[in-house]
Amino acid sequence: MKKTQPQIARCLCGGVKIKILGKLRNVINCHCKQCMKTHGNFAAYTNCLEENIVFMNKSTLRWYSSSNLAKRGFCNKCGASIFYKIKKGNSISISAGLFDNPTKLKTDTNIFTKGKLDYYKLDPNLRNFSRSEK
Ligand SMILES: [Zn+2]
Numbered sequence: 566m567k568k569t570q571p572q573i574a575r576c577l578c579g580g581v582k583i584k585i586l587g588k589l590r591n592v593i594n595c596h597c598k599q600c601m602k603t604h605g606n607f608a609a610y611t612n613c614l615e616e617n618i619v620f621m622n623k624s625t626l627r628w629y630s631s632s633n634l635a636k637r638g639f640c641n642k643c644g645a646s647i648f649y650k651i652k653k654g655n656s657i658s659i660s661a662g663l664f665d666n667p668t669k670l671k672t673d674t675n676i677f678t679k680g681k682l683d684y685y686k687l688d689p690n691l692r693n694f695s696r697s698e699k
Contacts, residue, residue, distance in 0.1 A: 571584045571585055571586055571619075572584070572585045572589065572664060572668075572669070573585075573621075573664070573665070574659055574660075574663035574664050575622075575663060576625075576640040576643050576645035576647055576663060577640070577643040577644075577645055578625065578640060578642045578643035578645075579622065580622060580623075580624050580625025580626070580640050580641075580642045580643065581620075581622060581623055581624075581625055581626045581638075581640050581645070581647055582620075582621040582622040582623075583618050583619065583620055583621060583623075583659070584618075584619040584621055585613055585617055585618060585619075585659070586617045586618075586619060587613060587614070587617045588613070589611040589612070589613050589659075589669075589670060590611050590612040590613065591611070591670065591671050591672065591673040591674070592609050592610065592611050592661045592670050592671065592672040592673070592674075593609075593610055593611075593612075593672075593673070593674045593675075593676055593698075594607050594608065594609050594610075594672060594674070594675045594676070594691070595607060595608045595610060595649075595675075595676050595677055596675060596676070596677045596678050596679075596680045596681040596682075597676075597677035597680045598680045599631050599632070599637075600649075600677075601680065601682065603629075603631070603637055603639075603646050604646045604660075607675075607681070607685075608646070608649070608660065609660065609661040609662060609672065610649060610658035610659065610660060610661060611658070611659050611661050611664075611670055612656050612657065612658045612659065613656065613657065613659070614655060614656055614657075615650070615655055615656060615657045616655070618657065618659075625640045625641050625642040625643075626638055626639075626640065626641075626647070627639055627640075627641045628650075634651060634652060634653075635649060635650060635651050635652060636650050636652060637649055637650070638650065645660070645663065646660055647659065647660055647663065648660075672688075672691065673691060673692060674691055674692040674693075674694070674698065675687055675688070675691050675692070675693045675694065676694045676696070676697055676698060677694070677695070677696055677697065678693050678694065678695050679695045679696060
């Protein structure tokens with residue numbers, strides 16, 4: 566059996582570089598207004614337990630409290646949107662675009678499609694939720 570290599574994600578400048586131990590969730594595209602504004606488009610997030618993240622570098626990581634419930638991690642050098650974190654939760658969402666091929670990730674869901682802007686179409690083959698999954 567081949568041992569699974571830990572997956573590595575990094576921002577453009579490398580000021581934030583992480584290794585993920587264990588499995589990553591399928592990718593969810595979030596179309597809410599906050600993701601649109603902070604990512605410049607809808608956000609594609611995978612997710613894992615926060616304890617499974619090992620920081621190889623976090624010198625440029627900063628946090629923005631985007632609501633009472635959640636905060637967003639970004640790089641203050643290259644501007645990358647990196648994390649979405651429910652403050653009281655034990656998991657953390659990671660921008661899927663920070664990985665390299667083969668990502669072994671698969672997009673399966675759109676959420677908050679109510680907030681979607683009109684310049685793009687949703688993939689009808691994905692699960693679509695007008696708000697959150699619940
Ligand atoms: Zn950076």
